[in-house]
Amino acid sequence: MTKSLIAASVALALACAPLAQAETVTATASVVSEKGPKISRNLYGQFVEHLGRGVYEGIWVGPDSPIPNTRGIRNDVVAALKQINVPVVRWPGGCFADDYHWRKGVGPERKGSINSSWSNAIEPNTFGTHEFMDFVEQIGAAPYVSVNMGSGTVEEAQEWMQYMTAPANTAPGAERAKNGHPEPWKVPYVGVGNESWGCGGNMYAEEYANRFRQYQGYIKTYSGPRAYKIATGPDTDDYEWTETVMKRAMKWRPNATSPILYNTTRPLMDGLSLHFYTLPTDRWEKKGIATGFDESAWISTMRRALLMDEMIRRHGAIMDQYDPKKEVALIVDEWGTWYDKDEKGPGGLWQQNTLRDAIVAAVTLNVFHDHADRVRMANVAQMVNVLQAMILTDKEKMLLTPTYYVFDMYKVHQEATALKLGFKSPVYQYGDVKVPMLSLTASKDAAGKVHVSVANLDPNRDAALTVDLGALKVSKVSGRVLTAPKMDSFNSFDAPDTVSPKAYTGAKLSGSSLTLNIPAKSVITVELE
Numbered sequence: 154m155t156k157s158l159i160a161a162s163v164a165l166a167l168a169c170a171p172l173a174q175a176e177t178v179t180a181t182a183s184v185v186s187e188k189g190p191k192i193s194r195n196l197y198g199q200f201v202e203h204l205g206r207g208v209y210e211g212i213w214v215g216p217d218s219p220i221p222n223t224r225g226i227r228n229d230v231v232a233a234l235k236q237i238n239v240p241v242v243r244w245p246g247g248c249f250a251d252d253y254h255w256r257k258g259v260g261p262e263r264k265g266s267i268n269s270s271w272s273n274a275i276e277p278n279t280f281g282t283h284e285f286m287d288f289v290e291q292i293g294a295a296p297y298v299s300v301n302m303g304s305g306t307v308e309e310a311q312e313w314m315q316y317m318t319a320p321a322n323t324a325p326g327a328e329r330a331k332n333g334h335p336e337p338w339k340v341p342y343v344g345v346g347n348e349s350w351g352c353g354g355n356m357y358a359e360e361y362a363n364r365f366r367q368y369q370g371y372i373k374t375y376s377g378p379r380a381y382k383i384a385t386g387p388d389t390d391d392y393e394w395t396e397t398v399m400k401r402a403m404k405w406r407p408n409a410t411s412p413i414l415y416n417t418t419r420p421l422m423d424g425l426s427l428h429f430y431t432l433p434t435d436r437w438e439k440k441g442i443a444t445g446f447d448e449s450a451w452i453s454t455m456r457r458a459l460l461m462d463e464m465i466r467r468h469g470a471i472m473d474q475y476d477p478k479k480e481v482a483l484i485v486d487e488w489g490t491w492y493d494k495d496e497k498g499p500g501g502l503w504q505q506n507t508l509r510d511a512i513v514a515a516v517t518l519n520v521f522h523d524h525a526d527r528v529r530m531a532n533v534a535q536m537v538n539v540l541q542a543m544i545l546t547d548k549e550k551m552l553l554t555p556t557y558y559v560f561d562m563y564k565v566h567q568e569a570t571a572l573k574l575g576f577k578s579p580v581y582q583y584g585d586v587k588v589p590m591l592s593l594t595a596s597k598d599a600a601g602k603v604h605v606s607v608a609n610l611d612p613n614r615d616a617a618l619t620v621d622l623g624a625l626k627v628s629k630v631s632g633r634v635l636t637a638p639k640m641d642s643f644n645s646f647d648a649p650d651t652v653s654p655k656a657y658t659g660a661k662l663s664g665s666s667l668t669l670n671i672p673a674k675s676v677i678t679v680e681l682e
């Protein structure tokens with residue numbers, strides 16, 4: 154047979170072969186209790202740092218920009234963020250927080266400084282306290298401010314708190330009023346240092362604990378709600394840090410009965426932070442790329458994302474020893490994917506955001522829901538143009554990433570009560586790596602609506618999940634699904650809707666039995682009423 158004849162008969166054989174059906178895996182789950190913890194809306198918090206194009210260009214374009222803005226802040230970005238109900242924004246860093254001297258960012262004279270945390274970039278200081286507060290007000294979020302412990306002083310931190318929160322008839326309040334804001338701001342969340350074990354001072358845990366004890370006494374508000382103080386917690390699996398800081402910094406000294414001290418029964422800290430990033434590999438020097446990856450990088454990214462559960466369990470178990478009443482929250486104030494630098498991208502930790510990032514976001518939010526009794530705030534890194542961003546901008550253009558859409562689909566869980574589920578997932582395996590195929594969460598909101606969200610981590614197989622809803626009384630189901638043709642499908646400025654939610658038609662409700670057909674590599678959220 155000639156070569157062309159062979160090719161033709163192979164093509165004919167393929168055409169006549171029955172179409173390969175994607176395998177559908179079946180699974181079951183049940184609602185075992187409606188009395189789970191409340192899912193704090195703060196689990197949907199965000200993080201913005203003076204890094205790359207995160208603040209400048211991403212949020213701040215200045216009042217004279219041709220890009221539509223309100224007092225210098227991009228209108229398109231504000232509108233997109235309002236849509237997903239961002240509850241809280243952490244600022245100004247990150248490593249930059251321990252490099253930041255707030256006075257340079259207030260008043261009419263803004264001198265530039267050097268951002269020594271990030272490539273010695275020029276920091277123009279045009280986006281300072283007033284601009285940040287304006288931004289969070291525009292998007293309807295609360296501010297979470299990190300004070301500088303690494304290169305600052307207790308006095309500088311104290312004066313910042315006074316500047317932000319003291320009434321206008323005090324000297325710091327009058328200075329703020331002169332700079333355009335007579336009303337004190339509410340500053341409900343304050344971070345005391347950032348990564349003090351690394352970029353924020355390279356301290357040992359004992360040293361940090363002692364410094365935290367001193368700082369926290371001067372971190373107070375002078376009007377509005379008291380400041381909720383968040384101590385620097387561990388990096389990833391540094392359980393020793395958690396142990397030491399909880400042991401040495403959580404409580405007042407045993408005989409702290411001075412009459413000027415108030416409420417010595419409350420812990421010195423309200424939260425302990427945890428930073429955990431999802432890399433496709435275990436190596437910072439070769440993390441893996443954001444697009445054009447293979448299935449082995451896909452599954453290892455999923456495996457690493459799921460480690461969030463182990464981190465929270467193990468840090469939580471240590472916290473339980475010192476704080477059995479769970480008065481101190483675990484605050485995951487930096488999380489998300491982190492890939493190798495894209496040489497063709499604009500730099501500054503910019504990375505493309507694909508369907509893989511969307512699944513990581515869903516899986517991580519599901520883990521937070523599972524631990525909502527201890528984890529009461531989380532801040533994805535970062536909001537615009539940096540790491541696992543919600544939004545990418547290019548001059549006047551803006552696009553919403555697959556991660557953004559997960560936050561949009563999941564916002565229905567904010568402030569709802571988590572439902573406890575009985576569920577054992579089928580396995581998804583590639584090579585030697587095995588992970589659960591499905592990741593599942595459910596909640597009931599104040600209006601009685603039930604929401605179920607599922608991520609299918611398997612890029613090849615669909616799933617048919619039957620959920621026994623128990624005593625829940627529902628009769629209507631609707632939903633949205635997020636998926637795309639490829640594992641690394643992403644939204645570009647030319648094709649901004651490649652990965653965007655569509656109406657979901659794969660649900661069937663029959664009495665208390667809900668069946669969901671979940672496409673491979675997808676996230677779905679359904680509403681039951």
Ligand code: AHR
Nearest residue numbers: 246247248249347348534
């Ligand atoms: O989010 C980027 C950086 O990651 C932050 O500045 C730092 O806190 C962490 O190491």
